[in-house]
Amino acid sequence: MKKIGFLSFGHWTPSPRSGTQSAADTLLQSIDLAVAAEELGADGAYFRVHHFARQLASPFPLLAAVGAKTSRIEIGTGVIDMRYENPLYMAEDAGAADLISGGRLQLGISRGSPEQVIEGWRHFGYAPAEGESDADMGRRHAEVFLDVLKGEGFAKPSPRPMFPNPPGLLRIEPYSEGLRERIWWGSASNATAVWAAERGMNLQSSTLKEDETGEPFHVQQAKQIRRYREAFAAAGHQREPRVSVSRSIFPLVSNEDRAYFGRGKDGDQIGVIDNMRAIFGRSYAAEPDRLVEELKGDEAIAEADTLLLTVPNQLGVAYNAHVIEAILTHVAPAMGWR
Incomplete structure (x- = not known):
């Protein structure tokens, strides 16, 4: 069994061909x-977070709204850029969204992705400490966030509070039991995957990865996942960690599918991003039988317990629901995921 969800980047554009003309449309x-997706039997609804872009940027109102409108599906992010975040305020937002959803939040965080603007986090009031990089700052914010999610008191109460306080030091409220175990780290390298494992986070293996060995993307990603699981066990954590990978997968079952995605298969791509040689995984688009055979060769999908399907949100709800249904119907049973 494998959990299957969707991952939306939340693009919008005023182009007449776009099904999302505005931010309101996208949200x-x-x-x-x-x-x-919940009605179709999918397991997760995940959303990308990008600042200064015509994409989803403020996840917690959206997560809370999805939580209030659904009852079973997991709700998450992939990923929140921690360079931009106040960890304590974020813990309040996350606790509230998790309580609204009944404990279904699966929150992906990371040091962030390439930006639309130069050092955008400075506009949000954050700057690295002396001798610290922006990535270090993001990881520092993440560790503070993880610490306050434990629910332990740390703030000294006022001797003259507006409302009566419980005894002892005060914690961040609202507190949601179990949320600390449902935080994921988006990792693009083996080293950061190990770092996440040591801190007891789940792993979201990125849509791109540092090209560390020159091997195909799915092979490098599978090795990263195995190293992560080894580090998680070595750190002495008592639970089984979760791991997700994301893929663009399109079963060609209609003429519309073939018009959009039937132009032949893509291979891995190599590029330089944030001064890092990165490898980007291929997309999958084929008739269902052929698609299943291709997916059986993807080592990283086999290693992961959760598969996030990147969806073309600008094609509208009905078409994206059709893609999800086609995968659940034509691909998942043949792969042994259902």
């Missing part, structure tokens, strides 16, 4: 797609 259709 409302994101909620509708989560509801549709």
Whole structure:
């Protein structure tokens, strides 16, 4: 069995060909797609976070709304850039969204992805400490966030509070039991995957990865996952960690599918991103029988317990629901995922 969800980047553009002309379109259709995915039997609704872009940027109102409109599906991010975050305020938002959803939040965080603007986190009021990189700052924010999610008191109460306090030091409220175990780290390298394992986070293996060996993307990603699991066990954590990978997968079952995605298969791509030689995984698009055979060769999908399907949100809710349904119907049973 494998959990299957969708991952939306939440693009919008005023282009007449876009099904999402505005931010409002994207937000409302994101909620509708989560509801549709739950009805189809999918396991997760995940959303990308990008600042200064015509994409989803403020996840917690969206996560809370999805939580209020659904009852079973997991709700998450992939990923929140921790360079931009106040960890304590974020813990309040995350606790509230998790309580609204009944404990279904699966929160992906990371040091962030390449930006639309130069050092955008400075506009949010954050700057690295002396001798610290922006990536270090993101990881520092993450560790503070993880610490306060434990629910332990740390703030000295006022001797003259507005409302009566419980005894002892005060914690961040609202507190949601178990959320600390449902935090994921988005990792693009073996080293950061090990770092996440040591801190007891789940792993979201990135849509791109540092090209560390020159091997195909899925092979490098599978090795990263295995190293992560070894480090998680070595750190002495008592639970089984979760691991997700994301893929663009399109079963060609209609003429519309073939018109959009039937132009032949893509291979891995190599590029330089943030001064790092990176490898990007291929997309999968084929008739269902052929698609299944191709997916059986993807080592990283086999290693992961969760598969996130990157969806073309600008094609609208109905089409994206069709893609999810096609995968659940034509691909998942043949792969042994259902």
